[in-house]
Amino acid sequence: xxxxxxxxxxxxxxxxxxxxxxxxxxxxxxxxxxxxxxxxxxxxxxxxxxxxxxxxxxxxxxxxxxxxxxxxxxxxxxxxxxxxxxxxxxxxxxxxxxxxxxxxxxxxxxxxxxxxxxxxxxxxxxxxxxxxxxxxxxxxxxxxxxxxxxxxxxxxxxxxxxxxxxxxxxxxxxxxxxxxxxxxxxxxxxxxxxxxxxxxxxxxxxxxxxxxxxxxxxxxxxxxxxxxxxxxxxxxxxxxxxxxxxxxxxxxxxxxxxxxxxxxxxxxxxxxxxxxxxxxxxxxxxxxxxxxxxxxxxxxxxxxxxxxxxxxxxxxxxxxxxxxxxxxxxxxxxxxxxxxxxxxxxxxxxxxxxxxxxxxxxxxxxxxxxxxxxxxxxxxxxxxxxxxxxxxxxxxxx
Amino acid sequence: xxxxxxxxxxxxxxxxxxxxxxxxxxxxxxxxxxxxxxxxxxxxxxxxxxxxxxxxxxxxxxxxxxxxxxxxxxxxxxxxxxxxxxxxxxxxxxxxxxxxxxxxxxxxxxxxxxxxxxxxxxxxxxxxxxxxxxxxxxxxxxxxxxxxxxxxxxxxxxxxxxxxxxxxxxxxxxxxxxxxxxxxxxxxxxxxxxxxxxxxxxxxxxxxxxxxxxxxxxxxxxxxxxxxxxxxxxxxxxxxxxxxxxxxxxxxxxxxxxxxxxxxxxxxxxxxxxxxxxxxxxxxxxxxxxxxxxxxxxxxxxxxxxxxxxxxxxxxxxxxxxxxxxxxxxxxxxxxxxxxxxxxxxxxxxxxxxxxxxxxxxxxxxxxxxxxxxxxxxxxxxxxxxxxxxxxxxxxxxxxxxxxxxxxxxxxxxxxxxxxxxxxxxxxxxxxxxxxxxxxxxxxxxxxxxxxxxxxxxxxxxxxxxxxxxxxxxxxxxxxxxxxxxxxxxxxxxxxxxxxxxxxxxxxxxxxxxxxxxxxxxxxxx
Numbered sequence: 001x002x003x004x005x006x007x008x009x010x011x012x013x014x015x016x017x018x019x020x021x022x023x024x025x026x027x028x029x030x031x032x033x034x035x036x037x038x039x040x041x042x043x044x045x046x047x048x049x050x051x052x053x054x055x056x057x058x059x060x061x062x063x064x065x066x067x068x069x070x071x072x073x074x075x076x077x078x079x080x081x082x083x084x085x086x087x088x089x090x091x092x093x094x095x096x097x098x099x100x101x102x103x104x105x106x107x108x109x110x111x112x113x114x115x116x117x118x119x120x121x122x123x124x125x126x127x128x129x130x131x132x133x134x135x136x137x138x139x140x141x142x143x144x145x146x147x148x149x150x151x152x153x154x155x156x157x158x159x160x161x162x163x164x165x166x167x168x169x170x171x172x173x174x175x176x177x178x179x180x181x182x183x184x185x186x187x188x189x190x191x192x193x194x195x196x197x198x199x200x201x202x203x204x205x206x207x208x209x210x211x212x213x214x215x216x217x218x219x220x221x222x223x224x225x226x227x228x229x230x231x232x233x234x235x236x237x238x239x240x241x242x243x244x245x246x247x248x249x250x251x252x253x254x255x256x257x258x259x260x261x262x263x264x265x266x267x268x269x270x271x272x273x274x275x276x277x278x279x280x281x282x283x284x285x286x287x288x289x290x291x292x293x294x295x296x297x298x299x300x301x302x303x304x305x306x307x308x309x310x311x312x313x314x315x316x317x318x319x320x321x322x323x324x325x326x327x328x329x330x331x332x333x334x335x336x337x338x339x340x341x342x343x344x345x346x347x348x349x350x351x352x353x354x355x356x357x358x359x360x361x362x363x364x365x366x367x368x369x370x371x372x373x374x375x376x377x378x379x380x381x382x383x384x385x386x387x388x389x390x391x392x393x394x395x396x397x398x
Numbered sequence: 399x400x401x402x403x404x405x406x407x408x409x410x411x412x413x414x415x416x417x418x419x420x421x422x423x424x425x426x427x428x429x430x431x432x433x434x435x436x437x438x439x440x441x442x443x444x445x446x447x448x449x450x451x452x453x454x455x456x457x458x459x460x461x462x463x464x465x466x467x468x469x470x471x472x473x474x475x476x477x478x479x480x481x482x483x484x485x486x487x488x489x490x491x492x493x494x495x496x497x498x499x500x501x502x503x504x505x506x507x508x509x510x511x512x513x514x515x516x517x518x519x520x521x522x523x524x525x526x527x528x529x530x531x532x533x534x535x536x537x538x539x540x541x542x543x544x545x546x547x548x549x550x551x552x553x554x555x556x557x558x559x560x561x562x563x564x565x566x567x568x569x570x571x572x573x574x575x576x577x578x579x580x581x582x583x584x585x586x587x588x589x590x591x592x593x594x595x596x597x598x599x600x601x602x603x604x605x606x607x608x609x610x611x612x613x614x615x616x617x618x619x620x621x622x623x624x625x626x627x628x629x630x631x632x633x634x635x636x637x638x639x640x641x642x643x644x645x646x647x648x649x650x651x652x653x654x655x656x657x658x659x660x661x662x663x664x665x666x667x668x669x670x671x672x673x674x675x676x677x678x679x680x681x682x683x684x685x686x687x688x689x690x691x692x693x694x695x696x697x698x699x700x701x702x703x704x705x706x707x708x709x710x711x712x713x714x715x716x717x718x719x720x721x722x723x724x725x726x727x728x729x730x731x732x733x734x735x736x737x738x739x740x741x742x743x744x745x746x747x748x749x750x751x752x753x754x755x756x757x758x759x760x761x762x763x764x765x766x767x768x769x770x771x772x773x774x775x776x777x778x779x780x781x782x783x784x785x786x787x788x789x790x791x792x793x794x795x796x797x798x799x800x801x802x803x804x805x806x807x808x809x810x811x812x813x814x815x816x817x818x819x820x821x822x823x824x825x826x827x828x829x830x831x832x833x834x835x836x837x838x839x840x841x842x843x844x845x846x847x848x849x850x851x852x853x854x855x856x857x858x859x860x861x862x863x864x865x866x867x868x869x870x871x872x873x874x875x876x877x878x879x880x881x882x883x884x885x886x887x888x889x890x891x892x893x894x895x896x897x898x899x900x901x902x903x904x905x906x907x908x909x910x911x912x913x914x915x916x917x918x919x920x921x922x923x924x
Contacts, residue, residue, distance in 0.1 A: 035499035038750065038788070041480045045638050046790050150790060216796035218788065299468070312531060312626075349473035 002027045005053035006142035006203035010211075014221050021224060024116075026054040029223035036229075036318060037346070039222035043189055043230050044347050046218025047148030049210060050227055052188075052195065053203075055101075056115040057141050058123060062132035065109045072126055073103060074258055074280070076271040080105045085169045085186055089258045089266050090122075095279030096246035096255040098122065099239065100263070102186060104171045112137070112182070116239045117248065126275065141182075142203040146210060147193030147230075149395060150217040155194055157213045159183065163194075168397045177209030188227065190234020192395040228319040229343045232352060234396075235294060235389030237261060241321035242292070242340040242354055257283055260356065262292035262388065290337060291362035294390055295326075295370060295383040297342075297351035302372060305379045314374075315351060319343035326355050327369040332380040336361045339370050345390065352390045353383065361385070403429045403658075403688040405919070406678055408665045408704065409859075409898065411439025414694025415648040415659075416912025417897040417919075419470050421690075422655035424920050429686065430649075430657060431678065433664030433859065436642070437649050439694070440858050440865060441907050443642025447845040450733040450799050451792040453640030455849070455858060455865065457783055457801040458482055458752075459907050460625025460634040462644065463538070466909040475650035476643060479635035480788045484751030487597060488742035488835045490758065495593045496748055512591035522588045522598070525572055530623045532565050532573055537624060537903045540914055541877040541885040577872060581619050582610040582759070596759045600779065604805065605865045605905065607724040609766035610759070614871050621870055621904070634752075638789050644907055668693070668704045668894060675894035690924040692895040692915060696860060696867035697721050697880035700896050701889070709891050717881035721900075722874060725851030725863030728774070728807035730828045732800040733793065733845035737784070738836035750787040755780035755835060769806035773813055774824050774850075777831045778804045797844070804828055809851040809862040821848050866905025867898050876902055887915040888922075895919055 003026045005011070011029055019030040028051065031039055042048045060069055070077040075088035085104040089097050101115040113119070120136045127134060146155060156163050161174035161183055171184040179202035187193035198206050211219065231238060239245060246255045257280065258267050269281050303313040321341040328334035337357030345352050353370060361368055364387055369380035405421045407414045410432030422428045436442055440455040459479050467477065483499035495511060497504045509516035536558060542551030562570065576584060581602025585595045601622035602615035609615075626633060637643040649659055668691050669677040677687035693700040701710060701718045737749060756762055756779045765775035781803040786793045793799050804824075811820040825848035833839045851863025860867060868874055877885045880900045887895050897915035899905040 033499075033747070034503060035483065037481045037483065037499065038747075041788060045478065045480060045788065153795070216790065218786075218790035347473065347478055349467050349477065 005051050006200035007051045007053060007144070007207050009204060010207045011051055011221065015223075019223070023224070024054040024056065028054060029221070031223040031225045032221045036223070036225040039220050039226035040229050040346065042218060042220040042222060043148045043191060043226060045149065046220070047146055047151040047154060047193075047214065048189075048220055048222030048226060049214065050145040050147065050222055052143040052145045053141075055138070055143055056118055057137045057197070058113045058115070058120060059135045059137050060111045060113065060123065060132055061109060062130070063109055064130040065111050065132050068123065068127050068130050068132045069103055069111055069113065070272065071274050072123070074267045074274060074276070075103075076268040077103060077105070078271065082107055083170050083172060085171050085184055087169070087266065089261075089263055091258065091276030091280065092246050093276055093279065094246070094255075095257050095276040095283055097243060097258055097261060098245055098247050100237065102184075104182070104184060106171070106173070106182075117245050140199065141197040142200050144196045144206065144210065145187050145189075145193060146196065147187045147189040147191050149192055150219070151193050154210065154214045154217045154219060155183070155196075158209055177206055179206045181206065188234070188236055189230040190236065190389055190391050190396055191230070191393065192398065225318050228321070228341070229345070232319055232341055232343045232354060233345050233348065233389070233391035235354070237292070237354070238321065238341060242356070256290065256356070257288060259283055259288035260290040260292065287359060289359075290356045291359045292354065292356045292388075293362050294386045294388040295339065295342075295353040295355050295368070296386050297353060297370060297372075298382040298384070299351055301382050302351070305372065305374050305381065309375050311374075315344040316342065317344070324371045326357050327371070327380050328361060330369050330380050330382070332369065332371065332378070336368065348391055350390070354388070401687045401689060403427050403686065405429070405690040405692065405924070406431060406686060406688040407692050407694060407897065408668075408678065409433075409439060409694035410437040410645075410649070410659060410661065411694050411898065412441040412645045412648055412907055412909060413898050413912035413915075414439070414692070415645060415652055416466060416470070416909040417692055417694065417916045418657045418659070419648055419652035419655060420913055420916030421919065422652050422657035423470070424916075426690075428652070428657040429688070430652070430659040431663040431665050431680070432659070432661045435661050437659065437661065438642045438645030440854075440860060441641040441645045442858075443640030446731065446847050447733050449794045450797070450845065451640055452731040452799055452847060453636075453642065453785060453801050454731065454847070455729055455854065456641045456907055457636065457785070457803065458634050459637055459641060459644060460622075461906040461908040463908055463910050463913065464626065465538070466913050470648060470651040472644075472647045472651060475647040475654070477647040478638040478643070480638060482634045482636050482751050482783065484748050485597070485754060486743055486748040486751065487593060487754040487756055488740050489593060490761075492742055494742040495597070496745075508594065511593060512589070515589050515591050515594050518588050519594070526620070526623045528569050529573060529576060529620055532562070532569055533620060534624060535561050536876065537908075537910060540887070540918060541879070541902045543883050543886065544877055545883060576616045576620050578613060579616045580611045580613050581615040584616040584619070592758050596756050596762055597754060599759065599762060600754065600756055600781070603762070603766075604781075605727060606869045606871060607726040607769075607806070607808065608871070609770075610762055617872055617875075618870050621906075636783065636785055636788065639792060640785060641907060648909065665704065668891070670705060670709050670891055670894070673709065674892040690893050690895065690919055692897045692919065694898040694912070696723070696864070696898055697896070697900040698723070698861040699859060700898070700900065705891060705894070711890055714881055714884060714890060721880055722869045722871070723809075723862035723864035724869060725809045725854060725860070725865070726769070726807065727803060727805040727865060728824060728851060728863075729849040729854070730802040730804060730825060731847040732802070732843050734798040734800055735842045735844050736796070736838075737798060738800070738842065739838045740836045742835065749784055751783075753782040753784075755782065755831065765806055769808050772808055772810045774807040774811060774827060775805070776827055778806060778828060780804050780828065780832065802828060802832070807851055809855070811850060811852070817850070817852055821850050821853065824848060824850050867900035868905075870904050875904065879904060887911075887918045893924060
């Protein structure tokens with residue numbers, strides 16, 4: 001029996017398509033309409049409203065809360081000021097990624113962590129002897145992500161909080177539409193946006209107010225289909241698509257390190273001890289086995305493949321996350337890795353793909369080949385290695 | 399006389415800007431001269447009333463060539479096209495007909511009107527798709543001169559011949575029909591329900607002073623099927639901020655390659671010395687010299703205003719004078735206090751798409767009859783969009799802008815008095831008709847901009863207000879556009895080129911003429 005988010009009474013009314021997926025045991029809307037494209041465009045031109053309640057959430061309090069979290073994550077949380085949010089990975093002893101998520105510092109000794117997989121036991125296990133109080137607050141908070149260029153205007157109508165002053169990756173506690181909330185200047189879209197967390201009893205009130213106010217600003221409720229397209233454009237990785245949690249697989253070949261995922265910048269080797277530090281230090285010295293890169297598919301070459309079948313070019317209408325092989329050569333003999341998710345980007349007018357490939361092929365500008373299937377026949381289509389993110393508008397940080 | 403530039407482009411419309419961008423990209427020192435204070439020609443967005451941005455003339459995008467988007471990296475420069483993926487036509491009996499992004503929903507809606515048509519519609523679409531696929535290669539080539547084709551022209555003709563030959567009998571039959579028939583007769587072969595016939599006919603008459611029963615209109619229908627959006631054939635969209643955003647994106651690409659763009663710089667004349675264009679004289683008397691001059695203006699302006707008749711052969715002058723403009727449409731842009739309440743439209747999501755005021759074939763035919771002897775249709779066909787439903791930034795929060803393309807409206811409205819009186823009468827006809835379908839419209843209008851074909855000529859410098867820089871009829875296409883022998887972007891004056899929609903592949907926001915002209919200029923070593 002799937003669980004229902006505190007916003008379900010509203011999302012279920014709006015979800016015309018009745019297209020739901022299982023997100024951590026919750027029913028989560030794929031798209032509200034029968035077609036996702038207006039939701040996608042709303043995120044890039046006005047704003048989209050996502051129900052992100054299924055995220056796992058934990059609070060850590062106590063004089064050693066910082067010590068505990070800093071022992072677990074790869075970023076250096078001693079640099080995290082009160083009111084700041086950091087994106088980070090956390091690893092096992094072998095330096096393989098368990099998960100990625102955010103840690104928000106709400107006061108000196110009060111943190112809130114979000115995660116894609118259950119993490120309570122991992123926190124408890126690492127807290128032995130520390131003065132901390134860990135709580136799974138996953139169900140104590142519903143979450144909305146309000147994302148897109150008009151998101152600030154919508155939200156500012158509903159709160160006295162100084163949103164201009166709330167910088168990228170900052171968080172404050174204030175009321176939104178009269179409901180006590182945490183307002184976080186973060187998101188999973190690579191655009192201007194906010195994540196708002198509230199207690200379930202205020203959820204419906206918050207939703208109604210945001211949707212009502214948002215109407216004048218082009219707000220649309222949006223689902224996972226649009227979200228997956230925009231997160232790929234933003235170069236953000238998705239668990240179970242671009243990587244697998246090391247805790248959720250038995251097989252070494254499916255595990256990956258932060259370096260292999262292109263998240264080098266989240267690994268601060270020189271901070272105090274953290275789980276996986278030694279392994280990551282060794283990996284940094286020897287160099288990772290894989291690198292995660294952006295690919296731009298050569299659409300003209302793909303069009304030529306379709307021409308062979310007297311067909312016009314067909315581009316993926318939504319994102320895909322079934323991995324396909326990547327080769328060094330057009331003859332598809334030298335396997336160099338896999339493309340893990342991709343989408344046609346309507347805003348960039350490019351076919352963009354996230355791939356994990358051999359380091360020697362990962363230099364920006366390298367020309368490699370991705371498998372594409374046309375009429376059940378396989379072809380290797382040229383692609384160029386580019387820097388992530390694909391889409392990075394100035395407003396993302398403003 | 400010092401040559402300051404390699405190339406001067408007359409007119410900062412989207413094709414002029416495209417031509418400039420390609421020339422600048424090839425390293426030519428390029429200058430664009432635009433007579434207005436704003437770029438874009440008919441692809442222009444203007445804040446006509448404070449807080450309200452109108453997509454003043456053109457309003458949708460589909461035909462923009464994907465190679466131009468790629469080669470000029472227009473997405474990086476601000477191109478953002480959002481889908482216009484539904485159509486709704488309120489009917490006179492209070493019912494409506496709609497098409498949706500979702501195919502099955504569309505099929506069910508057609509079935510509500512005709513079971514037979516629900517099964518014919520996919521076949522019709524498939525056939526049009528095949529036609530478009532068949533004709534498409536023609537869009538991307540420089541028209542050969544059938545009299546003196548030269549080696550390259552022969553090559554082009556051979557390729558096109560082989561392509562056509564490879565299409566198969568059925569496709570060729572349909573292609574012949576579509577090239578010659580009236581759109582009404584053409585769709586009659588497919589549909590039984592009146593509203594489907596009426597809506598399918600619309601794209602056949604847009605921008606021409608022909609009725610749905612006039613032969614040759616079926617081709618115009620095909621022209622509208624040749625668009626694509628993100629690889630999806632025949633898809634239409636709207637640019638964020640109005641179609642001026644497309645022009646701005648192309649201008650930004652041109653500037654990034656070093657092109658210089660000047661507004662408020664109307665050109666009076668092309669300076670010709672010994673049969674060779676050497677520069678331009680501005681209306682303010684300034685002269686600017688360059689090796690190459692290209693005009694993005696329509697054929698009349700390019701050949702009859704900007705240069706002296708004595709520089710041109712008589713047969714070209716005669717052909718240009720016969721070239722048909724006959725503007726047939728006007729534009730009304732509204733700033734609205736709220737959304738209109740169309741009585742027949744229950745699903746507000748449909749207001750994000752096109753709203754067609756064309757409830758029946760008779761309605762369309764009558765609209766044409768009204769205008770046959772001058773003036774405008776008392777109850778005109780209207781293609782309405784409300785861009786703020788997708789891009790709320792074009793109006794203050796909660797307010798809207800509405801773009802109404804209106805046909806028929808003739809250049810000649812003499813019976814309605816002065817231009818001001820004509821504009822008033824025309825605008826009233828539009829609003830009165832609209833209020834039959836959306837009763838609150840008169841109460842929610844905050845501001846109104848009315849453009850008759852005369853206004854379009856006056857404002858945008860499109861002769862007789864023709865939105866395509868000349869009608870898109872078969873006798874004015876491909877190697878006839880704008881005149882036999884001069885369809886390859888060159889002119890009888892050396893180093894003077896044409897790059898506007900008055901050349902192949904014609905009107906609409908295609909950027910095709912601008913690109914092909916630039917490639918010919920570069921081919922000539924200029």
